[in-house]
Amino acid sequence: MTRALPAPGSAAAAAPDRDGNWMGELARHYRRMREAYPDGELVIVFDIDGTILDVRHQVVHVLLGYDRERGTEYFHGLRPEDVEVHEDLAHELLLGLPLPAEVRRDVLGWYRERLWSPEAVLAGSRPYQGVLGVIRWFQLQPRTHVALNTGRPEELRELTLRVLNTVGRAHRVSFRSDLLLMNPSGWRRGVEAAKAAAIRALRARGFRVVAVVDNEPANLEAMAAADEDGEILFLHAETIFASQRRPIPRSVAGRRYGLADVVSERDLAGRVAFVWHGVNDEANLRQFLASDVRWAEADVRRDPLDRLVLRHDPFDEAPWFRDERPFLLVDLLHRLGLAGRAVKLDLKEGGEVADRVLAAVAASGPAQGDVWWHGAVEDLGEATFRRLARAAPGSVRSVDGGFLAPLVLGAPEVARRVLRELAAWGVNRISLPWGSPRLADLLDALERWGWQVNLYDVPDLEGFLHAALLLPASVTADFNFPERHYYGRGPGRRRTHHRYALA
Structure with missing residues (x-):
């Protein structure tokens, strides 16, 4: 079955203005x-x-190749953005440079001979x-x-x-x-x-x-x-x-x-789980609850009064102050339960603190599939991860995997041994920063070995969408995307938050 498109020339089919979109x-x-x-x-x-x-990179590569071959510096400092003519019109580019006529002729011959050589195409394609x-x-x-x-x-x-x-x-x-x-x-x-x-x-x-x-x-x-x-x-x-x-x-x-x-985050929500990072205060919780994002991530640690609070920075590095208003873990769990949302808890301490967090979560009553435990290997260790897996076998349990990236790419058998050990502890997801080198290769390897991956530390909306299009299991972000009416505050790292100027 087909439907007729608007006829050419009709208002609905008219070409849009050159508005840049x-x-x-x-x-x-x-x-x-x-x-x-x-x-x-x-x-x-x-x-x-x-x-x-962007063929300008190829143009620059070939011209710099002339200098390398001849031992000259005619194109010292030349950048792709300096190339303002079509690659077939290199003579116009050369006319704008202070080159002797005989050098210009020699360069032009060199350029035309090598621009589409396999070496130039391979090296200059961006x-x-x-x-x-x-x-x-x-x-x-x-x-x-x-x-x-x-x-x-x-x-x-x-x-x-x-x-x-x-x-x-x-x-x-x-x-x-x-x-x-x-x-x-x-x-x-x-x-x-x-x-x-x-x-x-x-x-x-x-x-x-x-x-x-x-x-x-x-x-x-x-x-x-x-x-x-x-x-x-x-x-x-x-x-x-x-x-x-x-x-x-x-x-x-x-x-x-x-x-x-081109892409709406809602177009990807059915393929990738989105996680709102740093729901460590009342204001960020309100922004999260006003969205349709399902997962809220909070940083859990013990404060000097031995309460379980939500705070990114450790108290010994960023001491508390008298006007600081703690946001308690039990309050977050209660609010998320009322809203039917899921929670990702980044545990900053293991041992007895992790046991208390487990008890608080059990008392709040979320389904295991609505709970995600996360922590660094050095903070939680084997014993804590094993306890989490026994207590909540249906939950997500992830570790920061940045330390694994060089092993996955350079020593894959070593990486697989480490991953098998983590799996024995009960870990079932690896978190990788968005800026990891060769990220697609990392994803391919980890998924081939049966691991789910979470991507985090995406800087903005464009980065978030690019990360989501890689189709990891999940993407964690601050949701500092005012252009989409998301006003995430971030986790409060070093007592700073994202700020927005609203018209």
């Missing part, structure tokens, strides 16, 4: 197409160079910020595909796939050869015709083309002419382009691949 328009158009074709195989088509990959997160989102959608439509010639197919799958790995993005459409006419010949033919070929294979993203206006114009049904959205990536701007129907332009314009 081109990714938001892409998301809205995708939803319209899915509603119109609920069982259709949808495809979003991306160009590569100047759209996914994605634009955010683009791989957007691609990841669409690849996760049912019956939705991402195709690549490039002016690169067929002989670069294997190298292109190798490079893109290498840079995509950090976001768990992968590209397939059957969805890579290349230029059969060779370098810089018939690019516009090849791009249009690729759109027709995708449709002939049964795909509904939702949108096309390309940095060259001439390519977009050619593909728009091939859009017989007038239902494709054309997105101009305003990076660096060689052809002249021109009016293109059903088009929108932008530079920034804003993931928050």
Whole structure:
């Protein structure tokens, strides 16, 4: 069953103004197409160079290679952001530099010979910020595909796939050869015709083309002419382009691949558990309870009066003061129980304190599946984790796993021995910071070995969405996302909280 899309030229189908929210328009158009074709195989088509990959890095790599080879310093300090011309117009870049004419000719010959060499492509391929997160989102959608439509010639197919799958790995993005459409006419010949033919070929294979993203206006114009049904959205990536701007129907332009314009956290809530970090005070609890986030995390420690309180910093490092109002663990458990929410307790001490926390939780009566115990190995140790596992076998029990990352990547058999020991203690989830090097590789290894992973320490909304798109078991964040009306205060580290200026 299909539903008719708005006719081209109607108010509903008119191209949006150039307001910069081109990714938001892409998301809205995708939803319209899915509603119109609920069982259709949808495809979003991306160009590569100047759209996914920022070729300026490749340009700089080749020019610095000239200096390395010749022992010169003509390009000392050259940065990608200094490149303001298309890669095919390097002579214009060189004219702007104080180079002798004979050197300029020599550099230009060097550049043209090496720009698309395998070495330069492998070393200089860098994605634009955010683009791989957007691609990841669409690849996760049912019956939705991402195709690549490039002016690169067929002989670069294997190298292109190798490079893109290498840079995509950090976001768990992968590209397939059957969805890579290349230029059969060779370098810089018939690019516009090849791009249009690729759109027709995708449709002939049964795909509904939702949108096309390309940095060259001439390519977009050619593909728009091939859009017989007038239902494709054309997105101009305003990076660096060689052809002249021109009016293109059903088009929108932008530079920034804003993931928050495409993805809602509610779209991911069914796949990833979200945890509101640092519910250590009444104000943050109110913000949490006003949200639809299920899990609240609190830091539990003993205060100088031997009460179980919620506080991030230890009292010996950040002494209490007379006006400090303690937030008691029992009060948090009571409020969460009334609201039907789940609790993650970061235990800052083991032993007798952990036993008292266990008793308090048991008295408050939450289901075991609504309780999560967390702590550092050095704080809780084997005995405490074993007691937690015996007392609450249906709960989550996690440790900070940053110390494991180098072992997972560099000594996997050692890492597996450590993980087997942790599993024997009753640990069943590993927490990793968002900034961990080679995070996707860590996730792949841990999940392959049967472990669930929690990601934490995400700095902002974009980072949170990128973390969630990796599909770990859970993501813990401060929810300091005012653009989504989340006003998390944070845990109160060093007595500081997130602050917001509300209009």
